[in-house]
Amino acid sequence: MKTPTLPPSKLPEVGTTIFTTMSALASEHGALNVAQGFPDLSPPTNLKEAVKRAIDEGYNQYAPMAGDPGLRAWISEMYIQAHGAFYNADSEITIGAGASSLLFAAIQALVFPGDEVIIVDPAYDLYAPAVHLAGGVIARAALPQPPNLGGPGGAIDPEVIRNLMSDKTKLVIINAPHNPTGACFTSEGLNELADVLSESNCFLFSDEVYGPMNHDGRPFLSAAGHPGLKNRTLVFGSFGKLLHATGWKIGWVTAPEEITRELRKIHQYDVFSTGAPIQRGLAQYLITDDASKHLRELGPIYEKKRDRLLKGLEGTAFIFSPAEGGYFQILDYSKLDSRGDIEVAREWTIKHGIATIPISPFRKRGSQEAKAEKRLRICFAKGDSTIDEAIEKLRAIDMYYKSR
Ligand SMILES: Cc1ncc(COP(=O)(O)O)c(C=O)c1O
Incomplete structure (x- = not known):
């Protein structure tokens, strides 16, 4: 019996999305997942x-x-x-x-x-x-x-x-x-x-x-x-x-x-x-x-969460500009590590117990811009205790690099 030959991929450059990959790595290693962009807040x-x-x-x-x-x-x-x-x-x-x-x-x-x-x-x-x-x-x-x-x-x-x-x-x-x-x-x-x-x-x-x-x-x-x-x-x-x-x-x-x-x-x-x-x-x-109130409060609620995260990171070597909107915060780690963002994100998930999203997959694959990325995305649409845990882990990473 003949089996069909697979045609060339229509999307040869595409693999599993970085969101799925990092979330799977987080659960495999029991890491805190501030990677994928979903809130851990409950719908009204x-x-x-x-x-x-x-x-x-x-x-x-x-x-x-x-x-x-x-x-x-x-x-x-x-x-x-x-x-x-x-x-x-x-x-x-x-x-x-x-x-x-x-x-x-x-x-x-x-x-x-x-x-x-x-x-x-x-x-x-x-x-x-x-x-x-x-x-x-x-x-x-x-x-x-x-x-x-x-x-x-x-x-x-x-x-x-x-x-x-x-x-x-x-x-x-x-x-x-x-x-x-x-x-x-x-x-x-x-x-x-x-x-x-x-x-x-x-x-x-x-x-x-x-x-x-x-x-x-x-x-x-x-x-x-x-x-x-x-x-x-x-x-x-x-x-x-x-x-x-x-x-x-x-x-x-x-x-x-x-x-x-x-x-x-x-x-x-x-x-x-x-x-x-x-x-x-x-x-x-x-x-x-109730819905009008929910939608009115959405921005302020996330702004408070962003501020909680950023206040917790004061004094670390992370470079950041407060997110203007949404529920993601970018952290530049270039003062701590010179390696690419995918390698660093993987290592921090496995070794330091925190999963984030590298930025290079948002850029053209293999481009200079992608290769030069030294930033990670944190989702702060999380309960305060998750944000505090993220702060703790990120501060521990900061200390780890500084003490080497
Ligand atoms: C910029 C942007 N556009 C579109 C979507 C997809 O939204 P939905 O979950 O409604 O399909 C997302 C989800 O993360 C997003 O970040």
Whole structure:
């Protein structure tokens, strides 16, 4: 009997994601896991009750392909309230299996072989493989340096993007609060980006899954709220991130009607629809005062956690710029160890009992930038005792190197 020969890999550069790898290493060695980006906080009790109720009320068959109508209505209202942006709930908002599934569907819908796609660098690791599968080519726009390293901060450098643009550029993907650095949008950055894109034929994806988690009084800015960007922009959000429920995998995308029509053609044959009772429970919970309070407090809660972590690291040799938003903090360990970040992250997991995420997998594989990385990402969406344990382990690492 003949067995089929495996075709060449469509994604030869891709292995298991660094998040899965580091989490597996953490459990193998019993290390503290501040690596993968999930909160160890529980979803709001009333939300859990609403989801259970939805199951009992019979919302157990396929949800509508575009998503639960009540949930889409809430998203529409949220953009009006938070950003003064109107999206038609029927024709411009789609709910999928996390923001991931919609990012993937939208890239397949819009990117054709030979199209160029500009992503920020470092970038969330989903974008590049999805673009490659569509036959697109990636160009990477370095993020501005954070203020403590002499840069302006912020999540986009419009001048760098301008210099990378060509006739073939089809799409620019930005992300704020940014994973892994926590950088946030500034209104100047969005204004300048609108100017850069104004004469182009280019779509913009704004990955805003960490949405309102902006720290130190920064406003919750969205590309949706920028009149010069909205018509070319798809904005991605994630209920998993907002409600401490990443395992539920419910996300959304807003986009002009004609783009929504195209991306739904992929979405309907990919996941079709997702988690009906969870969507219903979300729709019922999100209109309550409890939910408004939860969302209002999200940024301040994470800001406090960030401050707890950074205060605990005062006096160590780690170099850091406080995360502007989101729930990740980058630590530069270059004063302690000159080796690459993957080697160091592995060693610290096994030897020092703390699992973190190296930054180089967010960059082009084998690039100078990736090879030069000496930074690790810590997820601080954790209970205070986990943060304190992380501090203890990081201080012990600091002492270990200093005493050698
Ligand atoms: C920047 C960014 N975009 C998208 C996602 C995916 O979100 P979801 O879990 O809703 O698929 C993540 C998850 O970590 C992320 O960090």
